Amino acid sequence: MKLNQITFKFIPLSLLIFLLCIPFSTEAQNKKKRNKKNAIEATETKPAKKPKEKSIADLTKASKKIEGLFTVYQDTITGELQMVITQNQLDKEFIYFSQIADGVLDAGRINRGSYRGSKVFTVSKYFNKIEFITQNTAFYFDPNNAISKSKDANISQGVMASLKIEATNEDEGLYLIKANDLFLKETFSQVKPASRPGTPPTSFKLGSLDKAKTKIKDIKNYPENVNLEVEYVYSTPSVLNGGSSAVSDGRNVSIKVFHSLIAMPENNFEPRFDDPRVGYFTTEITDQTSTSVTPYRDLINRWNLVKKNPEAELSEPVTPITWWMENSTPIQWRETIKNAVLQWNVAFEKAGFKNAIVVKQQPDDADWDAGDIRYNVLRWTASPTPPFGGYGPSMKNPKTGEIFGADIMLEYKHFTNRVFYDKVFETAANETLYNANTHQDELYCSLGHELHNEVIFASTVASVAGATDLEMERIKKESMTALIMHEIGHTLGLNHNMKASQLFSPEQLEDANFIKGKCLTASVMDYAALNITRDRSKQGQYDDVAVGPYDIWAIQLGYTPFKTEADRQALLNESTKPEHIFGNDADDMRSPGKAIDPRVNVSDQSNNQIKWAVDRIELANDLMKDLKFKFITTGESYQELRSVYYLLSGQKASATNTISRFIGGVYVDRSMAGQDQAKQPYTPVSLKDQKRAMNALKTYVFAPDAFKAPNDLYNYLAKQRRGFNFMSEPEDPKIHNQVLGYQKNVLNQLLHYNTLQRITDSELYGNEYTLSTFMVDLNDAIFKTDISGSVNSFRQNLQLEYTNMLIGMLTGKQSSKYTNTAKSMALYNLKSIRTMAEPSGNIASRAHKQHLRTLIDNAVKEIK
Numbered sequence: 001m002k003l004n005q006i007t008f009k010f011i012p013l014s015l016l017i018f019l020l021c022i023p024f025s026t027e028a029q030n031k032k033k034r035n036k037k038n039a040i041e042a043t044e045t046k047p048a049k050k051p052k053e054k055s056i057a058d059l060t061k062a063s064k065k066i067e068g069l070f071t072v073y074q075d076t077i078t079g080e081l082q083m084v085i086t087q088n089q090l091d092k093e094f095i096y097f098s099q100i101a102d103g104v105l106d107a108g109r110i111n112r113g114s115y116r117g118s119k120v121f122t123v124s125k126y127f128n129k130i131e132f133i134t135q136n137t138a139f140y141f142d143p144n145n146a147i148s149k150s151k152d153a154n155i156s157q158g159v160m161a162s163l164k165i166e167a168t169n170e171d172e173g174l175y176l177i178k179a180n181d182l183f184l185k186e187t188f189s190q191v192k193p194a195s196r197p198g199t200p201p202t203s204f205k206l207g208s209l210d211k212a213k214t215k216i217k218d219i220k221n222y223p224e225n226v227n228l229e230v231e232y233v234y235s236t237p238s239v240l241n242g243g244s245s246a247v248s249d250g251r252n253v254s255i256k257v258f259h260s261l262i263a264m265p266e267n268n269f270e271p272r273f274d275d276p277r278v279g280y281f282t283t284e285i286t287d288q289t290s291t292s293v294t295p296y297r298d299l300i301n302r303w304n305l306v307k308k309n310p311e312a313e314l315s316e317p318v319t320p321i322t323w324w325m326e327n328s329t330p331i332q333w334r335e336t337i338k339n340a341v342l343q344w345n346v347a348f349e350k351a352g353f354k355n356a357i358v359v360k361q362q363p364d365d366a367d368w369d370a371g372d373i374r375y376n377v378l379r380w381t382a383s384p385t386p387p388f389g390g391y392g393p394s395m396k397n398p399k400t401g402e403i404f405g406a407d408i409m410l411e412y413k414h415f416t417n418r419v420f421y422d423k424v425f426e427t428a429a430n431e432t433l434y435n436a437n438t439h440q441d442e443l444y445c446s447l448g449h450e451l452h453n454e455v456i457f458a459s460t461v462a463s464v465a466g467a468t469d470l471e472m473e474r475i476k477k478e479s480m481t482a483l484i485m486h487e488i489g490h491t492l493g494l495n496h497n498m499k500a501s502q503l504f505s506p507e508q509l510e511d512a513n514f515i516k517g518k519c520l521t522a523s524v525m526d527y528a529a530l531n532i533t534r535d536r537s538k539q540g541q542y543d544d545v546a547v548g549p550y551d552i553w554a555i556q557l558g559y560t561p562f563k564t565e566a567d568r569q570a571l572l573n574e575s576t577k578p579e580h581i582f583g584n585d586a587d588d589m590r591s592p593g594k595a596i597d598p599r600v601n602v603s604d605q606s607n608n609q610i611k612w613a614v615d616r617i618e619l620a621n622d623l624m625k626d627l628k629f630k631f632i633t634t635g636e637s638y639q640e641l642r643s644v645y646y647l648l649s650g651q652k653a654s655a656t657n658t659i660s661r662f663i664g665g666v667y668v669d670r671s672m673a674g675q676d677q678a679k680q681p682y683t684p685v686s687l688k689d690q691k692r693a694m695n696a697l698k699t700y701v702f703a704p705d706a707f708k709a710p711n712d713l714y715n716y717l718a719k720q721r722r723g724f725n726f727m728s729e730p731e732d733p734k735i736h737n738q739v740l741g742y743q744k745n746v747l748n749q750l751l752h753y754n755t756l757q758r759i760t761d762s763e764l765y766g767n768e769y770t771l772s773t774f775m776v777d778l779n780d781a782i783f784k785t786d787i788s789g790s791v792n793s794f795r796q797n798l799q800l801e802y803t804n805m806l807i808g809m810l811t812g813k814q815s816s817k818y819t820n821t822a823k824s825m826a827l828y829n830l831k832s833i834r835t836m837a838e839p840s841g842n843i844a845s846r847a848h849k850q851h852l853r854t855l856i857d858n859a860v861k862e863i864k
Helices: 002-009 015-043 056-060 146-150 331-342 346-351 428-438 447-464 467-489 547-561 567-576 611-627 639-660 689-701 712-715 735-750 751-765 769-782 795-810 818-836 843-863
Strands: 063-066 074-075 081-086 093-102 115-126 128-136 160-168 176-177 213-223 225-235 252-263 322-323 357-361 376-381 395-398 402-411 665-668 682-684
Touching: 056 081, 056 093, 056 160, 056 176, 074 213, 093 682, 115 160, 115 213, 115 395, 331 346, 331 357, 331 467, 346 357, 346 467, 447 467, 447 611, 447 639, 467 665, 547 567, 611 639, 611 689, 611 751, 639 689, 639 712, 639 735, 682 751, 689 735, 735 795, 751 769, 751 818, 769 795, 769 818, 795 843, 818 843
Parallel strands: 322 357, 322 376, 376 402
Antiparallel strands: 063 074, 074 081, 081 176, 093 115, 093 252, 115 128, 128 160, 160 176, 213 225, 225 252, 395 402, 665 682
16 A cells, blocks of 8 residues: 555556546447437437429529510629420420621621521430430421321531520429520520632631620510520620721620521411522422422412402402511612512512512611611611621421511712722622622622612713713612612522523613613513613613513412412413513623523613613723723712713623523523423523634734723822822732733633533534534634734733633643643643744734743643
8 A cells, every 4th residue: 555655655646647548538439429320320210311403493593584475584784594394395396596686797798687597406304413405307208198207317417506594394394494505605506607629828817706795685585485685795805807887896806696497387377389481589398208309398478368258359468478667778769669560569469469468667776776687678778898798587387388577788988989899890700709709699699789780880981972961860769779670689589580681672762751660671680781772862771660571470370379279380381572671690691601691691681682782881981981081080989980881881780691591502491391472491602602702702802992981091090199009019900911801701611611512512412503613703803903013912811810710721820621622722722822933023923922922831841
């Protein structure tokens, strides 16, 4: 005991406390472990408590509800968008449509009012996602045919978006999704144009889509459609090309787009099928269960006009086609425009409808704007660089062809002289390329451009002749009437009829009493030149003031409620009447070597185009003589003189293009076999007319004095300086380049591989102007007149260009596209040129001929 006491006495107090606490600490830890174990066991045996799912009401409580076809919620703080899909909307078809609210032309055809097309889509549920899927409407399967069970084989649908379901209301069958990605990305349609191969790196380009800056500008929701306006912002930190003055900041460019989701119409609309003898825009559908060689079920695009009184021969429609003139329409032109639109009622009366078209004026205090797809609007813009004078696109149902909306865009440019003709006509090749790229369908109708040029030419002719203000105003009024009728025709479903100008002879067009109050061609859907007489005492009507006989016939075919198919076929069989002549620009005749029928053309007139074209050239030559005295105004610059010079030169170039199409031309007839008064499908242009064409080209394109102008005129072709606008190139007029450009455009047609092949092929079915004869005639036209003496600078340019073209046929990049017979004639002509090009004349001419011989010698060596 004593020992123990002594031992504890010498133990430190801190250690003693530690030793005494050990049992208690261990016990505490063990207890804690037991409690944790029990808790884990309890967790494993009891179900975990689920977090409360948020309802649609929870997720939208801070949002504005916008009810309509698809109920939309927009967050009042962030602007975020959510959309409700109902159970009965699943797997139903809807129509998507979009148009440009505002854009910039620098980025391509992105301008106010541009329609972007329609497509059918469905909304489907896939587990916890909602998918928006583009439907393929290009094929038809007869449901009674067993093969229809394979209708989806190898046909791709397009899943545009797959979005998570954020909340569900099972009782009401509602699904909530976040909708920003539907509209703030290019989900439904591509806005930014794809990059084209070969585009220079310095050309203007949109940057990348900037999600932070892109926003929804407006939402309008209706029972049958929901419309959203979205501003897409494309940004890039730096640009090589900042664009035109219309682009405020090339690094940040806004494109505003209207998106429309539309309920599939449920009505008794009866689709009507296309026929090649009449020109409607179509929705192409192929019948995959047909055994026909033409398994086409192409649907024409037309409005759903139904008679109020089906038994009446003439009845008002249940719902007329109502047009609104936008309140931006110049007041002094409103009556003219209204009357032009209502001209189409003449055609509809023949189809059995009275007052089919109605025109109203948008009031200044209207609570809707022209972008609202519920209204068909004649709209106006004054663009910095006008893309058109007018065009008339329409919205249609891809499944039926029913048109359910349209707009007409008009440019104020039509009333102005704001065109620099040295740019419009600098080279006819550029003009052709422009038209070829922009005139493939109704969306980019360029009649406004063509007509604007014609109006200024007519005004120039009239002004020089001392026309009164009243006549000058009449030119504008008639051309505006023609333009409006043309664009309305597009919105009714009609495409172009570029053969319609064949209706009247030059003599009839010079008879003012005969043409008064008429369409000057068979159809306002042509791009006919204005009727301008060289003999000013015979001047009558300049342009169309009524729809043509073809237009009336076409509207009858599209809209008459036929009682039987036999009635429709009987009307179709009237296509052989001269006034029903039809040929559209499916093969664009403005591009060299394309369309084969010279009657299908633009900026021409009469059924004797060669005579008309020569008369137009002579008229321009007459005006050129006195140009300097008529268009120089004291105290003003020479800009107007320059513009008129290029205008007249361009008119001559356009006329020579018309003539060139007759060489190797083949007339096309699309009548059906056995049809009354039908002609064979292909008939080559007669030898007489091809020779007439070649002689005209020899005189007005290839002759040493072709495109001749008074030499002292060139001293005055000065642009008006504006700031530093001469920095890109020297300001002096490029006369030789201009003339060579016109000549090249004709040569590009004559020496195109398609033209030369057609000449040879058509010799088998009636062409008497053989390839060898034509090629020798062409050689003579370009060389024979002056090759033995001095050659002026214009002819030197022409002869060298032509020689290089012949060499290109043999050794160039496209030489493989030429036939052997064409190559043989090219070589034959080259050797003829070498023989003719003996050094003679002045020093410049001797140098020129040595140049020709050297080119030919080198080419022949390369061939060997």
